[in-house]
Amino acid sequence: EAGIKHKRTRPYRPQTNGKVERFNRILQEEWAYAKAYNSEAERQACYPDFIEYYNQRRPHTALKGASPASRVTNQPG
Template structure:
């Protein structure tokens, strides 16, 4: 199912992740090449999903929603 064009509010979770990527990763450091930027993304995503606390999850990382407690 596709969202309507120019309606970002229909895809809020992705839009929020995009904003977080910009403020906490892409614009926080200077990359001198696209390869350097690509190499830096995987470790950031690993931290974001497994260690970074998210207020919407009561201070737990997203991985906690997938693993049994």
């Protein structure tokens, strides 16, 4: 739905699983538990903004401080 496809990581491939685990940790630290939300609905409402920030503006060490979006050459708009 909405262009999202479920992907499975390869078994016994820690390099791939590590990326997923790191993303999950970032979600916990910087979105899910970064502040006190009044409800789960309020937390969920903040998720799209966090993902936009994560992809467009958040500096990533692995990209030498660049954002993931800076690596994409065919972005709309």
